[in-house]
Every structure is written in C-alpha cells, then in structure tokens.
Amino acid sequence: MKKQLLHAAVAATLLGAVSMAAHAQNIAVVNGQPVPKARVDMLAQQLAAAGRPVTAEMEPQLKEEIISREVFMQEARKQGLDATDDYKAQLDLARQAILIRQLFTNYTKTHPVTDAEVQAEYDKFVAANAGKEYKARHILVESEDQAKKIIADIKKGAKFEDIAKKQSKDPGSGANGGDLDWANPSSFVPEFSEAMIKLNKGEMTQTPVKSQFGWHIIRVDDVRQAQLPKLEEVKPQIVQQLSQQRLQKYQEDLRAKAKVE
Structure with a gap:
C-alpha cells in the first residue's frame, strides 16, 4: 500500500511538472485551446524586421x-469559413509568398557580400565621381531666341536669379533662382556638362546651350574638388545594393532555367 501511494505521489508530481512546463510554453488557453508563446515571438520578429x-x-x-x-480564428472555423474556396485560394497564395520569402532570405544569408566586393564597388564610385564638382545655376527656356534675349538682358544688368524664377521651365531649380547645388559633371546631360566645365567661377555661357530639354543659360558660381563620403559611411548602402543585385540575378537565373510549357 505504501509503495502504491508513493508511486501515485511521484506520478502526480511528474504530471504537475509537465503541466507547468506546457503552461510556460503557452501564453493562454482559449476555449480549451492552448495558445503557444511561439506566436508572440514570431510576431515580435516580424515587427522588428x-x-x-x-x-x-x-x-x-x-x-x-x-x-x-x-478568438477570432476559432469563431471563423466555427462558422466553417476555413472550408470555403476563397479561404483555400488565399491560403495557397499566402503559403507561396511565405515560402518564396524564405527562399530569398536563405539565399541572401548563404551568399553574403564580401568586403572585397564592397571595396571594388566603392572604387568604381570614386572613379566615376572624383575630380571637380560645380555649383551651377541655369535658366531653361523653349527657344534659342528667348535664351539669347535673356543673355542680353543679364549683360545689361538683369539679375540671373530673378529671371530664372520667372522664366525657367525647370520647376525644381527655377524656384531657387536656377540653383542646381553642387554636382559632378556626369550628373548632367553631355551638352550641358561640356559647356559648364569650360566656365570659370563666376562666368556665364555667352551663347545658348541646346539639350533634349530645351535651351540653357548656364552660370558657374563655384568649383571645388569632389567631396566624396568615406567607405565606412556608405558601406551599408553598398552592401544593400549589391545584395539586391545578386538576388535579382538569382531570380532571373531560376526563371531562365525553368521549363515552362
């Protein structure tokens, strides 16, 4: 009898321990259905991401x-909504999206961008943007005659900035008196850049410059050596860019190899 009582006590203790462990893994029990803590953890991960x-x-x-x-899911099931064709179709699409996201996440994780690749991309950026930067203004108009008249007016004393605000077709710079801020010549169309780099500080084009956008009058306010960010400052952006390019190539390769009939 004592052995039986002992066994019963041990069994009760073990059951209690199991029950406590199970309860620790759940945040609640709703209508008899355990709600696992893992759902909270997953939602937290999604929010953090x-x-x-x-x-x-x-x-x-x-x-x-x-x-x-x-609670809402149980009620939906109670009403039989999980058996509808619409629910099944949406569930299938959701499964696809989740699995595809996992595929791409795994690819990115297993194909990380190396420091050497980041350095190479940064070197290309430096090579393309090194040299001089120009702080220029321009006035953009539709016709050559209009541009010639503006040049003549400025030579007579009219203010470049005022004319830009009133007549320039470029709404972005026009509102700021034609100001294009500091920029590398490669930022502009070739015709504009070629004319701009011939100017010294304070000089204006003496003849209109034609581009695909219209006719420009250009003035250079200042010139300096390019102010480029250090590698450490742009490394996160470079990594993200290279990762996206690599992932896009992976997607294109998978699509190209697939047999579609």
Missing part, C-alpha cells in the same frame, strides 16, 4: 493581439 523593435512595454499588447487572433 519591419523596423519596429518590440520593447518590454509592448509585450502585453502583443500577447493580447495573439489571444484576440485565436
């Missing part, structure tokens, strides 16, 4: 959200 890290103060809100979802 979207740029909204979960703080300790937010955890009760996440728990209530997961419990509410369980």
Whole structure:
C-alpha cells in the first residue's frame, strides 16, 4: 500500500511538472485551446524586421493581439469559413509568398557580400565621381531666341536669379533662382556638362546651350574638388545594393532555367 501511494505521489508530481512546463510554453488557453508563446515571438520578429523593435512595454499588447487572433480564428472555423474556396485560394497564395520569402532570405544569408566586393564597388564610385564638382545655376527656356534675349538682358544688368524664377521651365531649380547645388559633371546631360566645365567661377555661357530639354543659360558660381563620403559611411548602402543585385540575378537565373510549357 505504501509503495502504491508513493508511486501515485511521484506520478502526480511528474504530471504537475509537465503541466507547468506546457503552461510556460503557452501564453493562454482559449476555449480549451492552448495558445503557444511561439506566436508572440514570431510576431515580435516580424515587427522588428519591419523596423519596429518590440520593447518590454509592448509585450502585453502583443500577447493580447495573439489571444484576440485565436478568438477570432476559432469563431471563423466555427462558422466553417476555413472550408470555403476563397479561404483555400488565399491560403495557397499566402503559403507561396511565405515560402518564396524564405527562399530569398536563405539565399541572401548563404551568399553574403564580401568586403572585397564592397571595396571594388566603392572604387568604381570614386572613379566615376572624383575630380571637380560645380555649383551651377541655369535658366531653361523653349527657344534659342528667348535664351539669347535673356543673355542680353543679364549683360545689361538683369539679375540671373530673378529671371530664372520667372522664366525657367525647370520647376525644381527655377524656384531657387536656377540653383542646381553642387554636382559632378556626369550628373548632367553631355551638352550641358561640356559647356559648364569650360566656365570659370563666376562666368556665364555667352551663347545658348541646346539639350533634349530645351535651351540653357548656364552660370558657374563655384568649383571645388569632389567631396566624396568615406567607405565606412556608405558601406551599408553598398552592401544593400549589391545584395539586391545578386538576388535579382538569382531570380532571373531560376526563371531562365525553368521549363515552362
């Protein structure tokens, strides 16, 4: 009899321990259905991935959200909505999206961008943007005659900035008196760049410059050596760009190799 009582006590203790462990893995039991803590963890991960890290103060809100979802899901099943064709079609699309996202995430994780690749991309950027930068202004008009008249007016004393605000077709720079800010010559169309780099500080084109956008009057306000960011400052952007390019190439390769009939 004592042995039987002992066995019963041990069994009760073990059952209690198992029950406590199971309860620790769940945040609640809704209508007899356990709600696992893993759902809260997954929701927190999704929010963090979207740029909204979960703080300790937010955890009760996440728990209530997961419990509410369980309540609503149970009611939907009770009404038989999980058996409808519309639900099944949407579920199939959702499964595809999740699996594809996992595929791309795994590819990015297993094919990281190396420091050597980042350095090579940065060197290309430096080579393309090194040299001089120009702080220029321009006035863009539709006809050559109009541009010639503006040049003549400026020579007579009219203010470049005022004419740009009133007559320039370029709404972005026109509102700022034609100001294009500091830029590398490669930022502009070839005709514009070729005319601009011939000017010294304070000089204006003496004849209109034609481009695909119309006729330009260009003035250079200042010239300096290019101010390029250091590698450490742009490394995250370079990594992201190279990762996206690599992932796009992977997608294109998969599509090209697929047998589609």
